[in-house]
Amino acid sequence: MELNHQDRFLLNKHTLFVIPPGTPHRYGADEVNPWSIYWFHVKGEEVLSFITSFHLSEGPLQIPLDSFLEFTDLFEHCYVLLSNKTYSTLYHIKVAQTTRYLLSSLGLSSIRTKEEERKELYLEKTIHYMHHNLSKSPTLLELANVAGLSVQHFNYLFKQEIGYPPIDYFLRIKMQRAGQLLDLTDQTIKEISHGLGINDPYYFSRLFKKVNGSSPTEYRNRKKG
Incomplete structure (x- = not known):
């Protein structure tokens, strides 16, 4: 045309x-x-x-x-x-x-x-930031700023589209990465916890068990494949 x-x-x-x-x-x-x-x-x-x-x-x-x-x-x-x-x-x-x-x-x-395209752009931008900043612990305000939205609108949009609030989803991504590190490296639980921006290993263990159904130690010792 x-x-x-x-x-x-x-x-x-x-x-x-x-x-x-x-x-x-x-x-x-x-x-x-x-x-x-x-x-x-x-x-x-x-x-x-x-x-x-x-x-x-x-x-x-x-x-x-x-x-x-x-x-x-x-x-x-x-x-x-x-x-x-x-x-x-x-x-x-x-x-x-x-x-x-x-x-x-x-x-x-x-x-x-x-x-819908704008929603996907906001979410992709935020999730990309999460995956590349696993060692950080940003606030909800900081994540909303990454998306370029108000905190209230960002929180509502994220939960509506993803099914979890932004911080909860970010922690789940961290726990997913923790599982990979437990499988593929010899890092200690404390080292993995600190590397993911969680300074309290006991909190890390509780969170890991909540997300994955077993403690980090049980997960590492479980036979896979």
Whole structure:
């Protein structure tokens, strides 16, 4: 897709693209794996504010599969109505309302997709930090700062998506690493505990048993494989 003889966009399947009125444009499909398009024109006094409100003009918008399937059904429905009742005012009203619903639904589904992507980015960033800072003991505020979120929102989002509060999950990652060190090294329990930022070996042992179901000593002595 090319706009104004200079701006180019690569469109994937299930993508919505809004072309502003009066904008020179051209588009083409891949010769080896071509695609089909659904297109229609919309006009009216409220079109611009409507499209802007639902963020439909912010470049190519990826549409979830379920929303795309709903779109194709509604599009075909409108096409049949206009083909059979070309001059019916009532049918035109119905098509206009259906199109309004169709576009708003696509906008909302795209916004939800962006929100999910942002959630994944926040979580991936934080979990990456955890894995690379196992020797540290950051506070909830410090972890929230890594994600770039408020403490309250970060704590809620993390627990909702991961199933554990951030600090609890970080401790579980530490205990997972502790199990690997018990299996693969000759480090003492005290050395492993200190290396993971836990200065009290007794607290470390209690935490390890809570997470893994056995004490560090029992875990190391257990036959595996």
